[in-house]
Amino acid sequence: MSALSHLDADGAAHMVDVGDKDVTRREATATGRIAMSAEAVAAIRAGAVKKGDVIAVARVAGIMAAKRTSDLVPLCHPLPITRVSLDLDVTDKGVAATATVRTDGKTGVEMEALTAVTVALLTVYDMAKAIDKTMILHDIQVVAKSGGRSGDWQR
Numbered sequence: 001m002s003a004l005s006h007l008d009a010d011g012a013a014h015m016v017d018v019g020d021k022d023v024t025r026r027e028a029t030a031t032g033r034i035a036m037s038a039e040a041v042a043a044i045r046a047g048a049v050k051k052g053d054v055i056a057v058a059r060v061a062g063i064m065a066a067k068r069t070s071d072l073v074p075l076c077h078p079l080p081i082t083r084v085s086l087d088l089d090v091t092d093k094g095v096a097a098t099a100t101v102r103t104d105g106k107t108g109v110e111m112e113a114l115t116a117v118t119v120a121l122l123t124v125y126d127m128a129k130a131i132d133k134t135m136i137l138h139d140i141q142v143v144a145k146s147g148g149r150s151g152d153w154q155r
Contacts (some may be wrong), residue, residue, distance in 0.1 A: 005106050013077050021106040026147035028101055030096055032111035032140035034121045035094040040132040044124075046114040051127040055088045058095075058127070062120030066101050066112040076111050079103045088124075094135070095124050110142045 044054045051057075063084045070078040081100040088095055099116035101109040120135050128135065146152040 013075060015077065016107075018077060018106040021149065022113075023106055024147045026103050026108045026145070028108060028113040028142060028145040029098065030110070030117045030142050031096070031098045031138065032117040032121055032137065033094055033096050034124050034135050034137050034143055036128065036135040037132040038092075039095060040128045040135065041090060041092065041139055043131050044128060046093070047070060050130065052128045053100055054124055055090065055095075058088055058097075058123040059086050061088060061123040062097065062099060062116040063078040065119035066099065066116035069112045069115040072115060073111055077105075077107050079105050079107065079109060079112065081109065081112060082090040084112070086115060088120060088122055095121065097121055108145055108148050114140060 043049050047053060054066045063086055065072070066084045066086075070076040074106055081101060081103050083100070084125045087098045089098075097117045097120045099120070101112040101116060103109050103112075118137070118140055121140075123139070125135050143155065144152075144154040
């Protein structure tokens with residue numbers, strides 16, 4: 001038997017059976033950044049990006065993405081998400097994103113938090129690419145999780 005939970009004894013990918021797990025409160029927080037030119041930062045801060053309010057649209061996109069993670073990542077379970085918060089902070093070097101996702105369920109929400117951050121930053125890129133095509137998404141990572149059998153963890 002493989003030590004990887006998403007592979008069966010024959011090495012084929014499958015969705016992990018979480019039926020015997022207890023329902024617990026589970027939460028995960030992920031962060032990430034997008035680096036960009038000073039010109040792009042200034043345009044976002046001034047609300048001067050032609051496509052509209054970059055931060056508001058990116059926040060909604062990230063929240064929507066968290067709710068659709070199981071449609072995007074093939075082996076993720078669909079989860080009854082009870083909370084998604086997504087903070088976007090415009091810094092001198094770009095935009096920093098922090099997403100926290102919560103559920104009362106049988107499996108964790110790390111993938112949902114990562115998806116929220118990533119899609120929010122992709123939306124920033126899409127909306128500001130006319131100003132700066134060299135933007136770089138970086139440091140996307142889970143920084144904390146709680147609940148479930150493996151307990152709490154923090155980077």
